[in-house]
Structures are given as structure tokens and as C-alpha cells.
Amino acid sequence: MRLRDVVIGANASIFYRLDFSKIKDVFYPHTEEEAEQAIRFARERSLRITVKGGGSGLSGACTGGNDERIVISTLWLNKILRIDPQGGYIDVQPGLTPDLINEALKPYGMKFYVAPSSRDVATVGGILSTDGGGNDTWVNGTMRDNTLRVRMILYDGRKITVTREGVESEDEELAEELNRLRVTLDDVASSHGTLGFVTELRLQIRPLSEESVVGGVAHFDDATQLGQAIHRMIEARSPIKYGEAIVAAHPDVREDLRPPLITLQFPGDYADDLREILDIELLPDEQVDRMKDIRIKLPKRNPKQGIQLALFEGYGLHGRSLLNMQATVDAINELLESHRYTPFAKYGHAPSKWYLGDNTAAYGMVMHSREIRPEHTTREEVLNTILDIVDLCEKLGVTPKPEHKWPFSDTVKLNRLREIRRVVGGGFNDFLLRDDYREVLRSMV
Numbered sequence: 001m002r003l004r005d006v007v008i009g010a011n012a013s014i015f016y017r018l019d020f021s022k023i024k025d026v027f028y029p030h031t032e033e034e035a036e037q038a039i040r041f042a043r044e045r046s047l048r049i050t051v052k053g054g055g056s057g058l059s060g061a062c063t064g065g066n067d068e069r070i071v072i073s074t075l076w077l078n079k080i081l082r083i084d085p086q087g088g089y090i091d092v093q094p095g096l097t098p099d100l101i102n103e104a105l106k107p108y109g110m111k112f113y114v115a116p117s118s119r120d121v122a123t124v125g126g127i128l129s130t131d132g133g134g135n136d137t138w139v140n141g142t143m144r145d146n147t148l149r150v151r152m153i154l155y156d157g158r159k160i161t162v163t164r165e166g167v168e169s170e171d172e173e174l175a176e177e178l179n180r181l182r183v184t185l186d187d188v189a190s191s192h193g194t195l196g197f198v199t200e201l202r203l204q205i206r207p208l209s210e211e212s213v214v215g216g217v218a219h220f221d222d223a224t225q226l227g228q229a230i231h232r233m234i235e236a237r238s239p240i241k242y243g244e245a246i247v248a249a250h251p252d253v254r255e256d257l258r259p260p261l262i263t264l265q266f267p268g269d270y271a272d273d274l275r276e277i278l279d280i281e282l283l284p285d286e287q288v289d290r291m292k293d294i295r296i297k298l299p300k301r302n303p304k305q306g307i308q309l310a311l312f313e314g315y316g317l318h319g320r321s322l323l324n325m326q327a328t329v330d331a332i333n334e335l336l337e338s339h340r341y342t343p344f345a346k347y348g349h350a351p352s353k354w355y356l357g358d359n360t361a362a363y364g365m366v367m368h369s370r371e372i373r374p375e376h377t378t379r380e381e382v383l384n385t386i387l388d389i390v391d392l393c394e395k396l397g398v399t400p401k402p403e404h405k406w407p408f409s410d411t412v413k414l415n416r417l418r419e420i421r422r423v424v425g426g427g428f429n430d431f432l433l434r435d436d437y438r439e440v441l442r443s444m445v
């Protein structure tokens, strides 16, 4: 295997101009002891550490920036340690994917309910580090909601166990200090590998359910009407099992679609209540499946001229940005157009749930956006546009979300991680928490 393949992996992000000479070694531990040896190797040489799961993260975090570092892959940390259906949990090593975990749970009639669309490659260690989730977070929550505890090794070799309540460690002073800071699993979630190496996870599992649902489509005059309907569903805690909105689609791929629209599936006896919120047209199952298929294929199609790209793979609209969705979309489009991008398709999960940097839950729509790329753009120009959108999102009250792939854009989270690292030490993915992160990212595109 080439070094380049290990470091870039399945990473679909734009960060691939790396200085490979700065990667001093790559480790593939099978056990916690071997992981400890790798960490000691780095510490003795004052090298930084990047832990690599499936490499499907989009933030650039899993590349390790351009620090002198070692890479520790969790490829062989892929064992199931214990399944306890009665206790409702499974203990696993961090390199397993949700698909493999669910394969093992099938005979027990149980399921691990975290389903990013990358669930065949993304590892549970990586998914917790990005607090990922699929299009069902409204029903099943994000990774943090489905994790009960983790074991971690810190850069200095000390070990901690983090639960929803706090921290335990053989080093009582360390545990006391971290508990004084009220460190919990919320802090490990979305920490982008900056706190330590997660070597074991206890994940919540639940019985498989095959609840029957009906489905339909609702159309809206504009995106604001759609956003307000999503807001009302959230307030009413509507039992939506599947919700995907299409906010806009370029004429080249629009066909007979009339966006803004939302396709929903829900228990049959909820239809009358839902009609009080929006004008749902119930459809036969085949037509609901067709709508789902159109939505899935939308980002895979190209315009008649040029190519489309995911410049900014998803952001969360909640609160005022949801209630005023048309103005939000217009402001983002205006910025895109000023950088010569043509908006191509906007669609996404709704209602949806994610977490803000202060660990409060946000509810709204996770919008994915595709643009037609202008000709002759450099990679640096692409990154500059992305960073401008991140800044605009902050102003609009939008979470520049993608699995919180921009830890540095949320100052609350950033400061919290820095505060915890004053106790646990640095060493892991330091580049993400530096003031000059934008320059680091620029050096990587």
C-alpha cells in the first residue's frame, strides 16, 4: 500500500496536497497495547498524532494537516468485544463500521441506529469524532445520542473512560480535574480527534422495528413557507420517519419536479394531524419510492454544460434562518454567484437534528448544496469561497455544519476543546486548534 493511499484514503474532501515527507510512520494496532506503543513512539520523538478511521471525513481533519506526525490507522481495531441485548449495548473497537456492527446484530434482532450514507466505510471512532448521523437523526439522534461510553488513551499514555455523566480514570487527580470541568461524552463528540485516541466504544442498540408508514409530497410557494412548515413539524414533534426536502433544482435536471417540496413518510394514523401543518398529498408506495430515487440521483447528475461539485456539503438551517429560509438561500446564492458559481441543486434532510458547539440540540433542515463550477478556478479560490460561506453562515445564524466539519468555525467548541486540552495535553490533531488554521487549510488544497 502506498503512503498516499493511507493518508488520503476515502477522503472525498478537497484537502489532498499533503507533504508526505512529514509523515514519519504509520501504525496499524490490533490491540489497545499496540496503540499505546504507537503513541509512546510519537511522544518520544515529539511527533503529533493523527488517528485515521475510514478516511471519509470531509473537514481535512483526518489528513493531519501538515505537521510532522505519525498516523495511527484503526483498520485492524475492528473487533466486537461484547453484545448484551438485554442491557441494550454492544462494546466494540473503534475501527468497525455501522454496517458491520449491524450485520453482527442481526441474529439478535437488534440494531445500532446511526446511519450516515458513508456507513459502509466510516468507522464508529470517526463518526463519534465528527458526531455524524444519517437522514434519520430526527428519529434516532446523532452518534453522541447512541454512544454510552468510550475508552481513550491520551498523548501522555494515561487512560480515561468518558460517559454521559463524567470521566473515570485510574489517575484520580486527572479524573477529578476533568470532572471539575464537567467533561462528558458531549466533549468527545465532534472533537475531530483532538483529545486522544478512542480505543473502545459502548454503543446503544435497540430492537429492529418494522413500523408501517404511509408517504406523500407537499409543495410550497417558496422556501420560507417550506421552512415554516418544517418548524411547525418540529414544534409538534411530528412522528416523521423519513423527510427529504428539495428546495431548488437547476432546469437541466428539474424534469417534472416543482420545488420547493418535501417528501415525507409517517404512521398512517398521523395523516390528519399532519394536514393541519402542511398540505400533504398522499401517494402510492411506488411513487414515494420514485420521489426518494429522484432526490438520491439529483446530486449525481450533471448540467448540460460544465460540471457540478459539492462546494459546501451541507449546512444546518434552524431558528430564524429556517423561518426565513428564502432570504437565507438568496443570500448564499448571491455569494456563490459573486464567486462565479451557478447554484445547481439544494436538498436535504428535514426535520433533522444536530448539535451546536455549546452542545445544545438544533432542529431544522440539513441542506446540501451543489453548484456548477466556473471554468479555470484554482483550488485556493475554491477554498476561499468555502471560507466565505462559513463566515456568511455565522452571520445568517446557519450552522456551517457538515458533521461539524468546521470545528474552528464554532468559537464555543474551539474554546472548550482548548480548555480541556490544558488538562489532557495536546499531541492529537493540533493543527485544527491553531489560530492560523485557515493558512494550514490553504496549504493543503
Ligand SMILES: Cc1cc2nc3c(=O)[nH]c(=O)nc-3n(C[C@H](O)[C@H](O)[C@H](O)COP(=O)(O)OP(=O)(O)OC[C@H]3O[C@@H](n4cnc5c(N)ncnc54)[C@H](O)[C@@H]3O)c2cc1C
Pocket (backbone or CB within 6 Å): 010, 011, 012, 050, 051, 052, 053, 054, 055, 056, 057, 058, 061, 062, 074, 094, 115, 116, 117, 118, 121, 122, 123, 124, 125, 126, 127, 128, 129, 130, 131, 132, 133, 134, 135, 191, 192, 193, 194, 196, 197, 198, 199, 403, 429
Ligand atoms: C460519500 C460520503 C457520504 C457521507 N455521508 C455522511 C452522512 O450522511 N452523515 C455524516 O454525518 N457524515 C457523512 N460523511 C462524512 C464522513 O463519513 C463522516 O465524517 C465520518 O463520520 C468519518 O468517519 P471515518 O471513520 O471515515 O473517520 P476519518 O475521516 O478517518 O476521521 C474523522 C475524524 O475522526 C478522527 N478519528 C477517527 N478515528 C478516531 C479514533 N478512534 N479516536 C480518535 N479520533 C478518531 C480523525 O482523526 C478525524 O479527525 C460522508 C462522507 C462521504 C465521503
